[in-house]
Amino acid sequence: MSARTLTLVALSLMLGLGAAWMANNWLSARLNASPDDNLQNVVVATVEIPFGQMVEAQHVTVVRMPKGTAPDDAFDATDKVVGKIATFTMLRGDIVRGARLAEHLGGSTLASLIEANKRAVSVRVDDVVGVGGFLLPGNRVDVLATRKVGNNSDAEAKTILEDLRVLAVDQTASTDKTQPVVVRAVTLEMTSEEAEVLVKAQTEGRLQLALRNPLNDQKKPEVVAKPVVAAPAPAPLVKALKPAVRRGGDGGGVTIIRGTAVEVSKVQL
Template identity: 25%
Template sequence: MSSRRTLILLGAIAVGVVAALLLFNYVRGIEDRANNNAKRVDVFAAKAPIKRGIPGKTAVEDGSIGTSKIPQEFKPSTAIASTDEIIKKVALFDIPAGAVIIQGMFVDPAAAQVTFRARLKNPDHVAITVSVDQVRGVGGFLQPGDEVNILVFQDIDTEGAKVTAASPGELPATYVLDSIARYLYQKVQILAVGQNALQTPGEQASTTGTQASAAQAGNTGLITFNVPPQAAQLIAMAQQGGSIYLTLVAEDYQPRPLPPPAPIGSTLPGEDPAQLTPYGPAGNEE
């Protein structure tokens, strides 16, 4: 009896194997008919996403571009025949993984340059340039993308008619300083320093741009801001008066109302036990 059951089991297994082979051949036949037995050809395709501005040479060398096979009928007529066609070019736009590389996806670096206007991402903003010397421009250390506070100066009227002290009380009869600094705006984005502009995502610095940045390491004094039109009006007015002073802020700096300081009379902060240092009596405890 057990021998008979074994034979039945082996027969069932054999039938299953034959059925699987028949099914595999049937499915493969359907695929062949669906593709009309299409010939598959080699193309160059993106093996990984390629960012705008990436040089073709870089994409080829790091494996972002490689060969792939597709049905001949789906091969674009403008598909590149060799990576030599893109080696000295850069990606004109972001290329998704799997895309066949065709002519026009990579262009000469000069043709891929972003217009300065395109760097204004907010359609309601404008670019405005001011001129400051190295002392008023944070020693020439400002870079595109940095954010600064803009200080302006106001002369003190000895009669107290133009300036109101931040704390109650009358203005002192004499002053150590003859003007006060007030915040025009805080955390203002720098769009460009000289000819060195804030790059868009994926944009690569050209050799010319790199050389220009090195030549401008001392800061040309021309700072271009990205601001709403109303802010540009006040900045232009302050620039006309020649009283702009910039201070660089930390990345996580939080703007907050800062009232004008009271004119300094007979006592300086370093002489006041409640102040002593810019950070308070205890000093900088960071």
């Protein structure tokens, strides 16, 4: 075999090995880089986090999820959620979202649960007013007011407030209990105008809470009284008949006809 042939064979082997090495490196880079390029860190709950609970480090963890599958307000690190207050109950495996958390800016955790421009007002209750003890934080209720009418013993009941969120029962803003618990006070979330209506109703009579279905988020439509318009007077069925005058053929009298009555008058000639 000539030297030229050996040179060509050696060059072919070197080029083949180089191509194989480059292909292997490119394929390995693609396989190793693909997960990092298509996945993102997402914080999820490792245990159930009740409404009003402060999130702790052992409550959450980070998992890898494909990009575009997590909500826009999801978190990518646990230190961004630790210390916040859960405004909704989160189950194990739920993605921790910013819309379900509130900043704890000091003081009680209850203050962090109140929405902007709203207030927390406590109502004294018993086992009846508190719906048999079935009220829990996160439930929604209507408020009915009963007051006496006039000086008699008659009373009237009216729904004065609707769809109010229960922030706390007694001094508990979070609970995982489902059994009824009789409490002495219930704290409700409402606007300042609704708070004025509630306080006034407390001084006038007795209050009663009505537990709402969580799926029923519609309030009763307001009934607007329409102005009463008097109906026009009906047109007379029979027009007034003018008296018909007929002169007698002999010229000795005048016959006056009024409806069915006939009157004959004598006329002096």
